Amino acid sequence: MNIFLFLFFIIWLGGWWINIKISKFNDPNLPRFIVPSLFGMVILLMWELAVIGLQINPILLPAPSAIALKFSRSLDILWIDFVQTLIKGALSGYILGCGAAFLTAIAIDKFNFLKRGLLPLGNFISALPIVGMAPIFVMWFGFDWQSKCAIVVVMVYFPMLVNCVQGLELIDPNRQDLMRTYSASYTQTLIKLRLPSALPFIFNGLKICSTLALIGAIVAEFFGSPIKGMGFRISSEVGRFALDMVWAEIFVAAIAGCLFYGLIAIIEKRTTFWHPSQQK
Amino acid sequence: MISVSDVNLTFETNDGPVNALRSVSLEVNEGDFVSFIGPSGCGKTTLLRVIAALETPTDGKVIVNNMTPDEARKAREYGYVFQAAGLYPWRTVSGNIKLPLEIMGYSASEKEDRTRKVIDLVELKGFEKKFPWQLSGGMQQRASIARALAFDANILLMDEPFGALDEIVRDRLNGELLNLWGRTDKTICFVTHSIPEAVFLSTKIVVMSPRPGRITDVIESPLPKNRDLNIRDSQEFIKIAQRVREGLKAGQTEDVF
Numbered sequence: 001m002n003i004f005l006f007l008f009f010i011i012w013l014g015g016w017w018i019n020i021k022i023s024k025f026n027d028p029n030l031p032r033f034i035v036p037s038l039f040g041m042v043i044l045l046m047w048e049l050a051v052i053g054l055q056i057n058p059i060l061l062p063a064p065s066a067i068a069l070k071f072s073r074s075l076d077i078l079w080i081d082f083v084q085t086l087i088k089g090a091l092s093g094y095i096l097g098c099g100a101a102f103l104t105a106i107a108i109d110k111f112n113f114l115k116r117g118l119l120p121l122g123n124f125i126s127a128l129p130i131v132g133m134a135p136i137f138v139m140w141f142g143f144d145w146q147s148k149c150a151i152v153v154v155m156v157y158f159p160m161l162v163n164c165v166q167g168l169e170l171i172d173p174n175r176q177d178l179m180r181t182y183s184a185s186y187t188q189t190l191i192k193l194r195l196p197s198a199l200p201f202i203f204n205g206l207k208i209c210s211t212l213a214l215i216g217a218i219v220a221e222f223f224g225s226p227i228k229g230m231g232f233r234i235s236s237e238v239g240r241f242a243l244d245m246v247w248a249e250i251f252v253a254a255i256a257g258c259l260f261y262g263l264i265a266i267i268e269k270r271t272t273f274w275h276p277s278q279q280k
Numbered sequence: 281m282i283s284v285s286d287v288n289l290t291f292e293t294n295d296g297p298v299n300a301l302r303s304v305s306l307e308v309n310e311g312d313f314v315s316f317i318g319p320s321g322c323g324k325t326t327l328l329r330v331i332a333a334l335e336t337p338t339d340g341k342v343i344v345n346n347m348t349p350d351e352a353r354k355a356r357e358y359g360y361v362f363q364a365a366g367l368y369p370w371r372t373v374s375g376n377i378k379l380p381l382e383i384m385g386y387s388a389s390e391k392e393d394r395t396r397k398v399i400d401l402v403e404l405k406g407f408e409k410k411f412p413w414q415l416s417g418g419m420q421q422r423a424s425i426a427r428a429l430a431f432d433a434n435i436l437l438m439d440e441p442f443g444a445l446d447e448i449v450r451d452r453l454n455g456e457l458l459n460l461w462g463r464t465d466k467t468i469c470f471v472t473h474s475i476p477e478a479v480f481l482s483t484k485i486v487v488m489s490p491r492p493g494r495i496t497d498v499i500e501s502p503l504p505k506n507r508d509l510n511i512r513d514s515q516e517f518i519k520i521a522q523r524v525r526e527g528l529k530a531g532q533t534e535d536v537f
Contacts, residue, residue, distance in 0.1 A: 174366040177334055181360040183353050184383045192379065196370050274369035274411060 004053030008046055015042035062244040070244040071251060077233070078252055085230040086256050088145035090217035093152025098160045098209055100153070102202070105164030106190070119165070126158030130216065134223035143224050151220040156209035163208070167201025168194055200275050203268040210264055214257050281467050282308035282331060282435070287340030289326060289493075299492035300326045301337065306486060306495065310434075313461055313468045315478035316486045317524060318531065323493020324471045324486075328437050331469065332360050344435070356384060358435035359428030363443050365420035367412035367427075374399065374408040377427045384431055398426040401460060418449040425457075429464070436468045442477070454480055455509060462506065475528075479503075479520045480512060487524055489531020497527035 015038070022035060044064045050056070051063040058066060071078065104122075108114045134151055141147035171194070179189045221231025230249050237245040272278050289301040301323045308314050316324035329335040330342060333349035344352035352358065359380075367376045374395050381391045399405055402422040412420055421441055428436060442450045454477060461468055472478050478485050479501070487497040501520055503511060511517055 172366070174362050174364055175368065178360070178362065178366055179383075180334060181332060181353060181358070182380045182383045183356060188383050192383070193368070196368070272370075274413065279413070 002053055004049045008049040008053055011042060011045045011049065015039075015046075059241050059243050062247055066244050067247040067251065071248040074245065074248060078248060080228050081230045081233050081249065082252055082256065084145060084226075084228045085148070085217050085221065086214065086253075089148030089220070089229070090152055090213040092145070093149040093217065094156055094209060094213040096149065097153035097156035097213075098206060101157050101160035101205070102164050104161055105168060108161075108165055109168040109194075110186075115165070119161070122158040122161045125154055128154065130155065130219060131223070134220045137220070138224040143226050145229075148217045148220040148225070148229075152213045152216045155212045155216040159208050159212065160205040163201045163205030164198065167198030170197060170201070172197065199272050200268075200277060203264065203272060206264050207261060207268075210260050211257060214253060214260070218253060281310045281312070281345065282306075282469070283341075283343040284327070284331070285341045287327075287330060287337045287342060289323070289330065289335060289337045301330070302492035302494045304340070304493070304495055306498070308467060308469065308484070310467055311465055312484055313458075313470065313482050314484045314486060315470045315472055315482040316488060317472055317475065317478040318488030318493075318528065319473065319490055321490040321493070322488040322531070323490070324488050325439050326493060327488075328439055328469055328471050332358060332437050334360075356431060357433055358437050359431065359433045361421075361424055361428045361436070361438040361441045363440040365412065365417075365424040367420055367423055369412055372409050372411055373404060373415070373423045376412065376423055377430050380427060380431050386431075394430050398429045401429060401463075402426040403456070416449075418445050418453060421445065421453065422456075425460075429460075429466075434466055436466045438468065438470045440471050440473070443472070450474075450477070451509060457481065458507065475521050475524050476512060479517055479524060480507070480509070485520070485524055487527035487531070489528065496531045497523070499523055499527075 018038065022030070022038075047061075048063050048065055051058075051061055062070075101122075104118060108118055130151060133154060134147070137147040137150045141150050175193055175197075176189070179193055184192070218231040218234070221229045222235050225232040230253060234246050234249050237243070237249075269278060284304055284306040287301055287304045288299075291298045291300055304323070304327060306327075316327060318324050326335055330337050331344060331349060333353040342349050345355075345357045347355065347357070367373075368379065371379065377395045377398060378391050381394060386394070395408075399408060402425055404419065404422055404426060407415065407419065407423075412423065415423070425438075425441065428438075442453050445453065457468075458481060470478075470481060472481075483501050483503075483505070485497075485499040485501060486495055487499070488494065489496045499520060502516060503520070
């Protein structure tokens with residue numbers, strides 16, 4: 001048996017052993033990041049050793065070290081792609097789509113007859129297949145990030161709308177009556193009661209949409225884009241069998257997605273600390 | 281102060297109309313402490329909500345401070361304390377007390393002054409920065425009363441504010457409420473289903489009975505305005521409590537027909 005495969009099993013068993021130790025140790029003072037980072041390190045090491053030991057073709061699965069090397073050497077390209085796809089395409093579409101959905105939800109809440117018309121329409125839009133819409137939007141809005149932004153808007157609009165409408169519908173009759181006894185105006189009730197109580201739902205929508213926006217912006221580039229962007233890079237590098245670059249792009253997308261989701265989760269914790277779901 | 285004459289209220293439900301109030305008439309004078317007592321379904325909460333313009337009677341006339349109830353609501357003539365404290369969990373105790381002041385457009389310094397004053401009044405000093413879910417039920421209800429006292433309404437409508445509290449806390453809060461009433465000259469309408477609570481607090485006890493909700497007896501209490509919990513052992517107190525009990529019983533027997 002070759003040395004790499006031997007090491008592979010050593011690392012596997014070693015990781016297992018440490019895991020058992022930690023679970024028995026059960027110290028609440030142990031930093032929370034230790035367990036997941038240990039897990040990640042073991043996986044990466046096993047991956048590396050398996051690829052070398054079994055001499056796996058780098059087109060099928062490049063070693064993590066190869067991906068890291070490619071990543072560090074292509075920082076400039078990755079940065080250009082990141083800005084093009086995630087900042088210009090995904091983020092702008094996310095803000096526009098979620099913002100529009102939020103405003104629509106408030107309009108629906110204010111004028112009940114809109115609900116029967118707009119909710120099914122939103123549902124219809126969300127059911128449109130992205131592979132059909134993307135080429136059409138490229139025709140309409142051009143090859144650059146604007147068409148990707150439009151795709152993201154279409155993708156995030158409905159989930160955000162449904163969550164916001166649901167949150168605004170959630171009325172505690174007591175608290176509503178209280179506002180009535182103060183003879184509070186519609187706007188005062190909305191700002192001081194309805195929106196704060198809808199916040200947990202609004203954040204649910206924002207979290208779901210954060211991943212949708214990411215996926216939408218990348219996939220949309222498969223249907224026409226300038227010669228930059230993460231989706232463009234992935235599809236063209238696959239054509240050149242440069243799978244290490246594809247993995248590097250995936251790595252960027254994963255990191256950016258986690259950070260963005262985490263950022264929203266932190267804001268959520270800060271603003272909905274009072275909700276039972278945030279209390280332990 | 282508050283005058284209710286010949287008020288009927290019928291709710292349309294899926295099981296047909298429900299007669300929540302039938303020919304209810306009542307006078308509440310300035311500075312009165314009026315209790316509405318009766319079994320559930322007798323319309324005592326509905327009557328309070330009619331006075332607060334949270335329900336509209338089917339017919340009859342209600343006058344609050346020489347206005348219709350809805351005008352009185354818009355003029356912020358009353359403070360309402362609900363059975364559930366109903367504090368906003370995203371606001372601190374003082375934030376909750378400031379809520380009506382914010383809505384009514386008080387200046388920042390006045391908000392501070394009034395909040396401090398009512399927090400002292402309900403003895404919640406030191407808890408201003410706490411969130412409602414960090415407080416006991418009794419403290420939450422105190423904060424809720426403080427919120428209703430923060431603005432200058434001379435009527436206080438209270439819907440079983442101590443209904444969910446244990447007897448020890450309830451006795452204490454009853455004493456404090458009387459004390460507060462004595463110091464502020466407010467007119468209080470108080471819904472309860474506890475006979476001792478009604479007799480202990482009130483200058484006027486309104487006994488109600490269900491199906492249809494109506495008033496069966498109105499008792500003017502001869503007890504002095506300044507009283508403490510010991511008064512509950514006095515002859516007079518027991519006599520009034522007896523009369524309330526009989527009123528409640530009479531309402532029940534009529535129920536057969």
